[in-house]
Amino acid sequence: MSEEGATVEVAVVVNGTPRTVAVEPRKLLVQLLRDDLGLTGTHIGCDTSQCGACTVHVDGQAVKSCAVLAVQVDGSAVTTIEGIGSEGALHPLQDAFWTNHGLQCGFCTPGMIMCAADLLARDPDPDEPTVRHAIEGNVCRCTGYHNIVRSVMAAAAAMRDAEAGTSQPTATAQPSAS
Amino acid sequence: MTLAANPLDTLGQPLKRKEDPRFITGTGRYLDDITLPGMTHLVVLRSPYAHARIRSINTSVAKTMPGVVAVYTGADTAEVNPLPCAWAAGGVENHLDTPRILTPDVARWTGDAVAAVVAETRAQAVDAAAAIDVDYEPLPVVVNAEEALKPGAPQLHENAPSNIEAQWSCGDAAGTAQAIGSAEVVVRQRIVNQRLIPNPMETRGSIGSFDAGTGEYTVWMTSQAPHVMRLLITAFVLGIPEHKMRCISPDVGGGFGSKIFLYHDMPLVAWISKQLGRPVKFVETRSENYQATTHGRDHITDIEVAGSRDGVITGLRVKTIANMGAYLSTIAPGIPTTLYGRLLSGAYRFPNIFCEVTNVYTNTAMVDAYRGAGRPEATYVVERAIDLFADEIGMDPAEVRRRNFIPPDAFPYDPKVLTGPTGLTLKYDSGNYAPALDRALEMAGYADQATAKAEAASRGKLLGFGLSSYIEICGVAPSKWIGLPGEGWGAGLWESANIRVHLTGKVVVTTGSQNHGQGHETTMAQIVGARLGIPVEDVLVEHSDTSGTPFGYGTYGSRSGAVGGIAAYNAAEKVRDKAKRLAAHMLEANPEDMEYDDGTAFVRGSPDRAKTIAEIALAASVGYDLPAGMEPFLDETAYYDPPNCTYPFGTHVAMVEVDRETGHVDLVRYIGVDDVGKKINPLVVDGQLHGGIAQGVGQALWEGAVYDDSGQLLSGTMMDYALPRASRLPSFELDETVTPSPVNPLGIKGAGEAGTIGSAAAVVNAVVDALSDFGIRHIDMPLTDQTVWRAMRVAEAGGAGGDVRGAAEGRA
Ligand code: FES
Ligand code: FES
Numbered sequence: 001m002s003e004e005g006a007t008v009e010v011a012v013v014v015n016g017t018p019r020t021v022a023v024e025p026r027k028l029l030v031q032l033l034r035d036d037l038g039l040t041g042t043h044i045g046c047d048t049s050q051c052g053a054c055t056v057h058v059d060g061q062a063v064k065s066c067a068v069l070a071v072q073v074d075g076s077a078v079t080t081i082e083g084i085g086s087e088g089a090l091h092p093l094q095d096a097f098w099t100n101h102g103l104q105c106g107f108c109t110p111g112m113i114m115c116a117a118d119l120l121a122r123d124p125d126p127d128e129p130t131v132r133h134a135i136e137g138n139v140c141r142c143t144g145y146h147n148i149v150r151s152v153m154a155a156a157a158a159m160r161d162a163e164a165g166t167s168q169p170t171a172t173a174q175p176s177a178s
Numbered sequence: 179m180t181l182a183a184n185p186l187d188t189l190g191q192p193l194k195r196k197e198d199p200r201f202i203t204g205t206g207r208y209l210d211d212i213t214l215p216g217m218t219h220l221v222v223l224r225s226p227y228a229h230a231r232i233r234s235i236n237t238s239v240a241k242t243m244p245g246v247v248a249v250y251t252g253a254d255t256a257e258v259n260p261l262p263c264a265w266a267a268g269g270v271e272n273h274l275d276t277p278r279i280l281t282p283d284v285a286r287w288t289g290d291a292v293a294a295v296v297a298e299t300r301a302q303a304v305d306a307a308a309a310i311d312v313d314y315e316p317l318p319v320v321v322n323a324e325e326a327l328k329p330g331a332p333q334l335h336e337n338a339p340s341n342i343e344a345q346w347s348c349g350d351a352a353g354t355a356q357a358i359g360s361a362e363v364v365v366r367q368r369i370v371n372q373r374l375i376p377n378p379m380e381t382r383g384s385i386g387s388f389d390a391g392t393g394e395y396t397v398w399m400t401s402q403a404p405h406v407m408r409l410l411i412t413a414f415v416l417g418i419p420e421h422k423m424r425c426i427s428p429d430v431g432g433g434f435g436s437k438i439f440l441y442h443d444m445p446l447v448a449w450i451s452k453q454l455g456r457p458v459k460f461v462e463t464r465s466e467n468y469q470a471t472t473h474g475r476d477h478i479t480d481i482e483v484a485g486s487r488d489g490v491i492t493g494l495r496v497k498t499i500a501n502m503g504a505y506l507s508t509i510a511p512g513i514p515t516t517l518y519g520r521l522l523s524g525a526y527r528f529p530n531i532f533c534e535v536t537n538v539y540t541n542t543a544m545v546d547a548y549r550g551a552g553r554p555e556a557t558y559v560v561e562r563a564i565d566l567f568a569d570e571i572g573m574d575p576a577e578v579r580r581r582n583f584i585p586p587d588a589f590p591y592d593p594k595v596l597t598g599p600t601g602l603t604l605k606y607d608s609g610n611y612a613p614a615l616d617r618a619l620e621m622a623g624y625a626d627q628a629t630a631k632a633e634a635a636s637r638g639k640l641l642g643f644g645l646s647s648y649i650e651i652c653g654v655a656p657s658k659w660i661g662l663p664g665e666g667w668g669a670g671l672w673e674s675a676n677i678r679v680h681l682t683g684k685v686v687v688t689t690g691s692q693n694h695g696q697g698h699e700t701t702m703a704q705i706v707g708a709r710l711g712i713p714v715e716d717v718l719v720e721h722s723d724t725s726g727t728p729f730g731y732g733t734y735g736s737r738s739g740a741v742g743g744i745a746a747y748n749a750a751e752k753v754r755d756k757a758k759r760l761a762a763h764m765l766e767a768n769p770e771d772m773e774y775d776d777g778t779a780f781v782r783g784s785p786d787r788a789k790t791i792a793e794i795a796l797a798a799s800v801g802y803d804l805p806a807g808m809e810p811f812l813d814e815t816a817y818y819d820p821p822n823c824t825y826p827f828g829t830h831v832a833m834v835e836v837d838r839e840t841g842h843v844d845l846v847r848y849i850g851v852d853d854v855g856k857k858i859n860p861l862v863v864d865g866q867l868h869g870g871i872a873q874g875v876g877q878a879l880w881e882g883a884v885y886d887d888s889g890q891l892l893s894g895t896m897m898d899y900a901l902p903r904a905s906r907l908p909s910f911e912l913d914e915t916v917t918p919s920p921v922n923p924l925g926i927k928g929a930g931e932a933g934t935i936g937s938a939a940a941v942v943n944a945v946v947d948a949l950s951d952f953g954i955r956h957i958d959m960p961l962t963d964q965t966v967w968r969a970m971r972v973a974e975a976g977g978a979g980g981d982v983r984g985a986a987e988g989r990a
Contacts, residue, residue: 026301040211041204043431045379046464050896053379081204094202098194101861104869105695106201107208107379107431128909136905139896141379141432142695144872144933145904147865 010074014039015083023070030054030065032073033080041081041110045139052138055111056080062118064137081110084117092162093117093155102151104142112138116152124160128153186776189708189924192861196714197699206429209383209400210461217385218247220447220460221303223293223310224470225285228321228541228889229332230314232283235293240309245302248454249310250294252282258449261440262414264406265512267346267537268666269599273338275539277505279415279442279449285314286334286504287541288889289470291442296450296458321885323501323538324478334504334539343502343537344511348519349595354532357493361484365566370958371555373476373501373883375468375899376548378694380431382471383461386447390455395423395448400430402437402692403732406669407444408724410508415445423448427722430694434873435547436472437694438734439508465895473883474548476501477514477555483563489573489581493530496522496559500537500545507546509667511537516598516665517552517651523593524560525611525649525827526582531595541889547734549873550931553650554938561646561939562956565946569955575943576619579647579829586610600664604656606649606825607921609853614915615647618829618851621911639835639844640951644944646830648936652928653740653824653921672819673737674728675745677706677753679812681799683792685710685717687749690730691742692722696930697862698738702746704858705924709750710791711777728815736826736928739858744922745818752814754779760798761789763805824919824927828852830871832940836948841967843879843945849911850936855919855927863929868910870933876902877934878941882960900960949973 007022014037021036033039033056042065045053049067056065057079085091093113096102103109112135119126119134126134131152132145140148200206237249258279266272281290293310297303318332325331326341334341358364385398395418401407404425412420430437443460450458462471479498485491500514519533550557564582568575584591590605597603623630627643634641654660657670674690687706691698703717721727730742758772761779771782780788789797794812797803801810833847850867857863880900884892893899918925938959945961946954952973957965 024301034211039204040208041206043208043380044210045381045431046896048464048895048897051379051464081202086203087199090202097202098198101195101865103198103201104697104865105379105430105432106198106206109201110204113202129905132904132907136903139377139379139901139903141377141434141873141901142869143865144868144870144902144910145907146868146872146910149904149909 008071010070012073013077015079025071027070028066029068029070029073032070033065039080039082043107043110045107050139052115053108053111055114055138057114057118062115081113091117092158093152096151096155096158100147100151100154102143102147108138108140112140112148116155120156120159124156126156184776186711186713187708188704188714190857191704191859193700193704193714193859195697195700195862196703197697208380208429208431209385209398212385212398212428214385214387214457217457217459218296218298218454219300219303220450220458221295221300221307222291222443222460223295223307224466225288225290225292227285227314227316228288228319229317230285231317232285232292233313233315236311237293240295240306243302243306243309245298246306247296247298249306250280250450251292252278252280255280255449256282258445259415259417261442262410263506263508263511264410264668265509266666267344267511267515268664270344270346272344272511273335273342275335275338275505277442279446287543288891289543290504294446294450296454319541319887319889321540321542321887321889323476323499323540326538326540327499327536334541338539341539343506343539345536346515346519347532347534349532350530351532354493354495354530357530358482358484358495361492362486363570364482364484365570366480366482367566367956369479369481369559369562369956371475371477371479371558372959373545374474374548374877374881375883376434376436376474377901378432378434378436381462381464381467382437382441383459384444384447385457385459386451387457388448388451388455393422395451396426397423397444397448398426398428399444400437401427402430402433402694402734404692404722405690405724405729406732407440410440411445411448416449424725427692433694434549435474435551435734438732439472439546441471468894468899469543469891472507472544472546473503474545475555476545479559481559481563483567485567487571489571489578491526491528491567491582494522494528494563496533498533498535500535501540501542502537503540503542503544505544507544510544510546512665512667513547513552514555516660518556520596521553521556521651522560523595524557525584525647526560527584527588533595542885549870550934551735553931554874554935557646557648557935558939561648561943565943566955575645576615576624579615579645580612583611584609598659598664602659602664604659604822607822607919608917609825609827610915610917611647611827614827614851614853615829617913617915618831618849621849621913622831622833622847624831634835638838640838640948642834642836642944642946642948644832644834644940644942644947646936646940646943648830649825649827650736650932650935651823652736652826652931653820654735654737655823656821657819669731670819671731672817673742673745674730674815674817675742675749676728676815677749679753679791679795681796683712683716683795685712687717687719687746688727689719689721689742689746690728690732691738692733694733696733696738696866697859701739701858701862702743705743705746706750709747710753711775712791736930739926740824740922740928741818741820743858743924743926744820745816747924748816748818749814752816753812756812756814757791757794759805760794760808764789764797820921822921824855824921826852826854826927826929826932828932828936830936830940832944834941834944834948836945836966841963841970843961843963843966845875845879845908845941847911848908850933851913851915852932853915853917854929854932855917856925858924858926864912866929867912867933870931871910871937872902872907874934874937875907875941878938878959878961880960880962
């Protein structure tokens with residue numbers, strides 16, 4: 001149990017915006033994001049760091065934000081699902097998840113996308129086993145992973161195409177119902 | 179991808195989902211994302227003992243802890259009624275025992291709620307809960323349902339002698355005994371269907387808020403059935419008028435059955451919010467979800483299958499002990515009875531079936547519906563029985579299936595066991611089972627399996643093929659069949675929809691169904707949009723709020739398409755009718771001569787005499803010039819009670835490689851040929867199938883909720899409960915046949931549970947096939963490396979081939 005009332009100041013850049021927050025030393029990064037900054041796109045799916053629903057990027061690397069203390073990100077840059085794209089300016093992964101039905105209830109989706117973004121930053125052309133291995137720390141109970149894997153592969157292809165300047169960074173076109 | 183010639187006719191099109199933009203951008207709004215002004219936080223203290231008398235509870239220290247607002251125990255909530263059980267097993271005596279919102283005297287499982295702590299922050303409430311001192315007197319514990327039936331076993335409830343909740347049967351006892359007695363071949367096997375934890379990725383939670391000014395409650399909940407929850411909380415638990423409460427399910431992160439039910443926290447947060455005059459939020463931790471939210475399955479079954487050496491099965495007798503847990507969850511008694519026994523004919527023309535089920539209380543978490551709910555257990559029995567029988571007579575299991583299939587000309591087919599206490603007979607609606615089997619075998623290369631097996635053997639692997647030709651009962655259910663006089667369900671099971679076409683021609687659909695991942699916001703819009711000829715983007719589907727949606731029973735039992743979707747279809751028909759009548763008035767035509775197509779009402783034979791739906795909606799909305807007796811506005815509601823369930827089917831083939839040395843099972847290919855009738859949106863349907871398959875594979879290979887003899891949950895965290903992960907699954911290979919259902923005008927059958935129902939048996943059959951050289955004929959799930967390794971070593975040492983018990987993976 002922490003000493004009641006004792007707080008520590010944390011200075012962190014979140015989705016490009018500098019923030020300073022006073023936190024209890026025991027506070028987790030995921031709680032800082034959700035409770036103090038209102039960034040509820042980062043989810044909590046477990047209490048043993050098994051599910052990956054809380055995945056965010058700290059200084060460009062995917063981490064499970066339930067396994068990081070808020071005080072540990074002092075001086076760091078954190079990116080959450082809210083920071084990688086938005087409606088109208090979707091990240092290729094967001095677009096690919098939508099196009100390929102890579103989500104059902106959507107609860108695992110932000111963590112999945114953040115995890116996959118980390119993979120694609122390291123390996124722009126992963127094969128299917130590589131994708132499956134990369135996301136094995138993220139649990140999805142709805143999709144059986146089939147369409148998540150398709151989504152990540154499609155996003156990788158779209159990002160490679162965009163990099164090569166051959167086309168827009170969008171996944172295969174499908175009729176939109178939105 | 180082919181697009182329909184008419185872009186408005188989106189039925190059957192793989193549209194991207196309308197609900198997705200908020201989920202992919204992190205702007206969905208799940209229960210724990212909601213913060214109300216002045217909100218407090220509830221943490222529940224749960225019994226560490228599986229069975230114990232509570233001698234005393236000392237909350238004095240906890241009450242003085244920082245931030246603590248209130249602490250409650252069972253003594254404080256003694257006036258509050260127990261939770262209701264809404265489904266007693268039909269036609270037999272039931273001994274109903276249900277939980278209290280806080281248990282007052284005896285804890286009966288390790289999740290039983292003993293005290294409630296409310297504080298300014300969740301962390302403060304956790305700290306204070308740890309400071310509550312409870313004096314427990316431990317009582318004897320029983321966790322295994324078969325043990326609980328034995329003389330001298332610990333008794334859980336006074337009104338349930340021998341811990342028996344109900345004894346139920348279906349089918350023909352005498353005929354089946356006769357068939358077994360006179361058969362050429364009889365195969366007997368004990369089959370355990372292990373206990374599972376549903377694991378929606380969002381845990382459960384609830385928020386209560388009481389408005390002293392209006393005397394009204396609002397309860398947010400992670401529920402698959404908010405209308406039903408309102409009814410149960412108000413009328414049955416708290417004793418307040420139903421209309422004084424509003425229940426809202428915000429975005430819900432999966433349910434798989436576990437979020438259908440009423441849990442103690444839902445009335446508790448409402449009750450506390452009134453006590454305190456402040457809102458209060460409860461959200462489970464994952465470990466708490468494992469402990470205290472319902473589990474699924476947990477059957478011990480003895481089967482006898484009888485037939486002749488030419489492959490014809492003449493009788494199936496099934497005796498099942500179903501573990502209900504410590505109390506009855508909301509619809510628990512109906513799962514191992516109606517939803518299990520009545521499916522035991524599977525896809526086959528078994529002339530004699532008899533099923534006896536004993537529902538038993540134990541000191542474990544409550545067991546209720548989990549994806550498929552009774553039907554996967556039944557399918558597992560039937561599909562294992564077929565393979566055991568095929569093995570005994572030395573016939574290809576595919577051929578045994580083919581010889582016993584209900585032939586296509588026998589539909590509608592009466593499997594006898596679907597006829598309940600009222601004598602009301604339901605029949606399988608439509609089916610043609612052999613083509614799905616043939617296609618699945620072709621995709622798997624089944625005819626040339628010897629070559630594939632030899633190739634695998636050259637790598638030290640044992641290749642096995644496993645089949646499962648499942649059927650499912652979807653679109654539950656005709657109210658008079660399933661209701662109190664029949665199967666014992668304490669209500670109806672119709673569904674509702676309302677359509678309002680606004681002045682601008684934009685449409686709002688409200689439904690009593692509840693979306694928690696299935697895509698209602700898209701598929702309902704496709705149905706309504708296609709029928710009214712309005713673009714899908716102009717149709718908004720609202721759901722899951724008792725204020726503003728018509729009463730409905732919610733989403734489960736693969737019913738949102740085949741029941742909820744048809745309610746939407748019927749409401750659209752009413753709108754079309756009214757639109758035609760109004761257009762006739764506007765065109766000075768005879769209403770009898772009007773047609774409606776592509777968003778236009780026109781005079782038959784003169785398509786230029788027409789009014790668009792936007793023109794009609796405007797005329798209806800302003801109401802300046804309506805036909806005599808017509809009310810203004812295009813606003814129609816439909817309540818649809820299905821005349822029958824629907825019966826999707828298919829054949830799945832699992833191909834596994836077993837490592838001879840380690841017992842490791844690798845699922846190398848998974849093929850599914852499903853017939854779910856027509857599809858509203860194939861993208862969504864395939865997604866349902868994928869997820870269902872993964873859950874069935876998880877049961878077959880890895881998952882299991884394990885209690886030790888003292889009632890401690892050993893698989894108590896996500897570290898100890900082995901969920902399917904991406905790296906251990908292949909991509910699934912799906913194809914389809916399409917046999918439209920004659921039950922409803924869309925010809926749809928439902929797909930939410932099909933994958934789970936078919937897959938566990940396919941995988942187990944494949945592993946047993948791979949191990950055929952060892953003479954192993956059955957292994958109980960989950961087929962972990964250790965379990966399979968042990969089975970091979972026991973067989974090599976000359977042990978019996980049957981009855982190897984599975985051990986869930988996380989428990990090394
Ligand atoms: S919440 Fe599950 S890994 Fe962080
Ligand atoms: S979409 Fe529901 S958990 Fe992944």
